[in-house]
Structure formats: structure tokens, C-alpha cells
Amino acid sequence: MTMKNKKKLRSNIEFLNDEDFITWRFTEDKDLELLWNNYINQYPELENQFREAIRLFSKLQSKGDGLDSITRASLLSSIKETSSKAIKRKKRVRLFGRYAAAACVIFLVGLFTIFKPINLFDYSSADDNLIIGLEESGEDILLVTASGTTTFQNDLSIHINRKGNILVAQSGQTEVSELLTENETLNKLVVPYGKRSQIELSDGTKIWLNSGSILEFPTDFSKNTREINLNGEIYIEVAKDKSKPFLVHSSDIDVRVYGTKFNVSTYANSPTSVVLVEGSVGVKSEKLDEVYIQPNERVSLTNNSFRKELVDVSQYISWKDGYFRFDNAPITEVLKQIGRYYNITFNAGNSENLKNITCTGKIYLSPDVNNVMQAIAILSSTHYRQEGKTIYFNLE
Amino acid sequence: MTNKSDKYNYIQIDIDSLYNQYVDDLYSYAQNLGFNHQLIMDAIHDIFCKICINSKILDNVQNIKFYLFRSLKNRLLDIDKAQKKYIDFDNEYIQNPIPFTLKVTIEDELIDREEQLSLEKKINNILNVLTNRQREIIYLRFIQGYDYVEISNLMNITVPACHKLMSKTLAKLKSENFSPLIFFLIISGSSC
Numbered sequence: 001m002t003m004k005n006k007k008k009l010r011s012n013i014e015f016l017n018d019e020d021f022i023t024w025r026f027t028e029d030k031d032l033e034l035l036w037n038n039y040i041n042q043y044p045e046l047e048n049q050f051r052e053a054i055r056l057f058s059k060l061q062s063k064g065d066g067l068d069s070i071t072r073a074s075l076l077s078s079i080k081e082t083s084s085k086a087i088k089r090k091k092r093v094r095l096f097g098r099y100a101a102a103a104c105v106i107f108l109v110g111l112f113t114i115f116k117p118i119n120l121f122d123y124s125s126a127d128d129n130l131i132i133g134l135e136e137s138g139e140d141i142l143l144v145t146a147s148g149t150t151t152f153q154n155d156l157s158i159h160i161n162r163k164g165n166i167l168v169a170q171s172g173q174t175e176v177s178e179l180l181t182e183n184e185t186l187n188k189l190v191v192p193y194g195k196r197s198q199i200e201l202s203d204g205t206k207i208w209l210n211s212g213s214i215l216e217f218p219t220d221f222s223k224n225t226r227e228i229n230l231n232g233e234i235y236i237e238v239a240k241d242k243s244k245p246f247l248v249h250s251s252d253i254d255v256r257v258y259g260t261k262f263n264v265s266t267y268a269n270s271p272t273s274v275v276l277v278e279g280s281v282g283v284k285s286e287k288l289d290e291v292y293i294q295p296n297e298r299v300s301l302t303n304n305s306f307r308k309e310l311v312d313v314s315q316y317i318s319w320k321d322g323y324f325r326f327d328n329a330p331i332t333e334v335l336k337q338i339g340r341y342y343n344i345t346f347n348a349g350n351s352e353n354l355k356n357i358t359c360t361g362k363i364y365l366s367p368d369v370n371n372v373m374q375a376i377a378i379l380s381s382t383h384y385r386q387e388g389k390t391i392y393f394n395l396e
Numbered sequence: 397m398t399n400k401s402d403k404y405n406y407i408q409i410d411i412d413s414l415y416n417q418y419v420d421d422l423y424s425y426a427q428n429l430g431f432n433h434q435l436i437m438d439a440i441h442d443i444f445c446k447i448c449i450n451s452k453i454l455d456n457v458q459n460i461k462f463y464l465f466r467s468l469k470n471r472l473l474d475i476d477k478a479q480k481k482y483i484d485f486d487n488e489y490i491q492n493p494i495p496f497t498l499k500v501t502i503e504d505e506l507i508d509r510e511e512q513l514s515l516e517k518k519i520n521n522i523l524n525v526l527t528n529r530q531r532e533i534i535y536l537r538f539i540q541g542y543d544y545v546e547i548s549n550l551m552n553i554t555v556p557a558c559h560k561l562m563s564k565t566l567a568k569l570k571s572e573n574f575s576p577l578i579f580f581l582i583i584s585g586s587s588c
Contacts, residue, residue, distance in 0.1 A: 063424075
């Protein structure tokens, strides 16, 4: 069969305007290719025009508005500026690492200042119907290991590999840093207000650290018990190992675990509590005997005694999944949690009206604090506005 | 000390040429993906900063252009996600298709202006009948010259799915432009 059906194309432009030609070049279809080869064999005199058409078509480019030379240059210089600042910061950190021991001490002192309980609700402040919040500047996450102290600006996801090295990935970045550890010394992860992190220990136990928390953990659980130290709040899924009980130590309670999922909160400005999702744990303080908790129970330590209650666990652990759930919670409690998460200190006015406002619903913890404030305003029927770093809530 | 500043300069120069070589392609890719100017500028800024800060990233990268495209797309999606309003949480996070627009231009001293414009119009019309994903694959394969493994990575689908998408694109183009050549193809295919 000959190619009679196809009319004879005369110039490269005619080739370029032919739908089949365009389709072929775009899709690289083998059948079409065969066909065009046959076509050219049939009309050898067209070969030069045909080759030229292919060359021209390959010059096809995506048409964009493009960048003008000024925007182009200013973007490049801002890239250089930002990165050279970051490089300097990095160098400083490296230098710091050399004096790791000294640095640890300094950091510890610093930490106690940072985590000193903040008086969130200063009732002496004036306006009756107003809650004022102030966004604090963000601190970096610190990870202290045998290789020194490393700081990170973004939330972390941490793994311990078989070689006993710590692998750290920052959220939003693909790069993974590897840190050396020693078995004898505990590693320390410090997550300031406004940040969170996740860690998987060498035994497979997974821990989510909430804002304003410090966790000490060994690289490898070589002893008969698995022990970690906590100050702040974690949600933990303990890997089962009957031969090695798991212990969470904090300043006022110890939690003994028998393979399970639970939440521990030991903030200085809220009662220490443990909420159990699955399995069974025992909670003990220096003066009090061990109490056992069943799933869906919460034990809190108030006035030197344990109080046990049945709760909806999702309210206590939803933070690990990036949202808060509230059920008739006073706005003061809501703001306390939000403040911790985003590093904002709130100042409630002394109006009874405000104290009686409650929130019910879900707040998605968006990276943009504005979205969260809007959600709170809706849930609590208040008005909110932000001026610079200051946030105001107002009754309607 | 001199050693260190030399190294620093070396990175700087490297970034200059890298930036100048790829920034236009990156910008147009992001624009085709439908992102606004400011967001694109931020994302390009971020990915180049990352390279400046840790040039070791590129040590294991075989195809720098591909690496840049992929990091740019990821960064754009991250920033975009972060900016989404809380209200969108329930509805919008159920994967919304990303639009992909593509307008082509063909510039060559051998084509005169009038022919160029009519040709561009014709090709753009053809591209317009395609779906977003089909336009995106043509752009990545034809305009940017990526292979199917790279495309699968950039479009977040498997390699067989890329081939399938391309053959669907072909079918779509064929059905839109049913012409004697195709007719010939069918006849010759069945008679051979």
C-alpha cells in the first residue's frame, strides 16, 4: 500500500503544521515514526524539508513570563546572603561542639531559664474583655550527643540505626544528618516551645515529643531495663519486650510500662498526668504507691495524690497528629495549649465572661498561627486581630 | 584561613553558574504548575540556599537539573500546603489535581514571524485539548528531555503509569486530529 491518503507536504512549515507530525514529535510513538519513515522513502525529495522541520520543532520552548534581569539578579543575591548567614551559623555550631561538655552545662542553665514556668494568665492586666497574646521568637531544637550539640530550626524526625548512630531529618528537607553517639552517655533532645519532634529508639519504641519538652535517651538499651528521662509531654508507643521493662522517669512520677501506648504530660504549669491508650502501665511517685491504669483512663497528680478518671483519649493525644480536640474546654486552657505549641504567651483579662467561654471542636495545627487563631475565634465566638507579634481576643 | 575562603568562593561561583543555567527553566516549570510569582521566588530561593549551605548534597546527584526540578516541586507543594487555610483541612487536602498549563513558543531565524505565530497557535490549541497530567508529561519528556524514570519521580507515579499516560496522550491527540495519515496507519496495520 502506498501513502496516497496523505497529501504531499511541500515545505518544512507544512510539516510543522501537520497534526500527525506534531503528535509524533510529542509522543515519540513508534508506529507514527515508522509511518513517517515510509513517507519519506516514498518522497525522498522531501527529506531535507522533513529534517529541517524536526530540527525546528525541537526548538519549541515553554513560554513563560520569565524573570527580568533585575529580579533574576536580586534573587541570586538574596540566596547568597541567606546562605552565607546560615553557613556562619553552622560554623559557630561546629566550634561549639568542640567544647561539648562545657556547652552542655551552659545549655542546661539556659534551659532552666527557658522552661521556667511562665505565668500565662496575669489577671492584673487591665482590659476586661480582652486576652492579649505575644508571639515569642522561636528557639532552635537542640540535640546533644557524643559528637556535640547540634541545633536545628525545623521539627525533627530521628532514628537510631544499627551502627548506633543517630539519623536526623528535618521536616521539609530531604537531607539526613548522621550523628555519632556513645553507649555510655545518654543523648538529650531539647524541643522548645513552638517546635515538635519524633524519635524512634533502638528497640523500635516510637516517641512524639510535644513543645517545650526535654527527653534523655540511650543509644542502645544494654541494661536489664529500658529507661528514659522526661521533662514535658510525650506520646509513646512502647515496643514489646517482656524481658526488659520500660520506664519513663520524670521529676515527680515514674511510669512503668508493660508494652503499650500512652501519653505522659509533666509540664511545670499543668498537673502531671498519664493517659493510657492501649496496654497497661503503672504510675508511681516518690511518696505514693504504684497505681495501675487501664486503657482510656487518665491519672493525674494533684496535691500529692493520684486521681483517676475515665477520659476520651483522643483529646489528649491528638497533638501528635497535628490537631487539638476540645470538648467544652475553657478558653484559658485552650490558649495555654496553643501557646505552648506556637510559643505564644497569653494574658487573659480578668473578666468572668472570658473565663466562662468554652471551646468545643477540632483545631488543625497549621504552621501559620493565624489560621489557628481564626479557628479559636470561631470556636469560642470571639473576635481576634493581630498587630505585629501581638494577638488580641475580644468578646463580640 | 585562605584555604577556607577559597573554598567559600568556589561554592559561590558554582552557585552562580548553576543558578544562571537553570533558573529560567525552573521558573517556567513552576509557573506551568500554576503557582504565583512570590511563591515561586520563595521556593527557588529555598532550594538554592539549601545547596549553598551544604554543597555535599550534590555529591550523589547524577542529574542536577532533575534534582533541582524535583526539589523545586516538593518545596512549592510544601509552601503551598503550609499556606492553605484551616478551613480547607477537610475538603482541600483530599488531593486536588494540580493544574498544568503549557504554552509553547518556537523561535528561529528561519521561520518568519507570521508563520511562527500561526504555528504556535496551532500547537497550543493541540496542547489545550489534553488534561493537566498529559500536558505535564509532554512538557517533561519533550521540552525538558527527562527520561521515564525521572518523569515517574517528578509526577509521583510509576514508570509503567508514565508509559500508560503517554499512550493515552497519543490516543487523545489521534482522536482529536483524525486525519488521513492515521487512517493510513490503521489500514496498513490491518493489511500487513
